[in-house]
Amino acid sequence: MSAGMQQILLWVVMFAIFYFLLIRPNQKRQKQRNAMLAALKKGDRIITIGGLHGTIDLINEENNTIVVNAGGQKLTFEKMAVQSVVGENVQK
Structure with missing residues (x-):
């Protein structure tokens, strides 16, 4: 060779x-x-990249709104900010 x-x-x-x-x-x-x-859907419990835990309340194309803890406060995040899904479809 x-x-x-x-x-x-x-x-x-x-x-x-x-x-x-x-x-x-x-x-x-x-x-x-x-x-x-x-596969994200309303009611999924998620953790964001920043460490916030919450439940998805509304999903749009570019962002989703999650309800954080029992306080009922709504925060808006980009979909890409979701790190993981910890529970699925926990409807109120």
């Missing part, structure tokens, strides 16, 4: 390792997050 061929093979192997260790897992996480955001 020539030196040029070995160098090309080395680059291909390095790219494959980089792809399977970094790019692919990040794409899977992003796909799961997008599916979670698309």
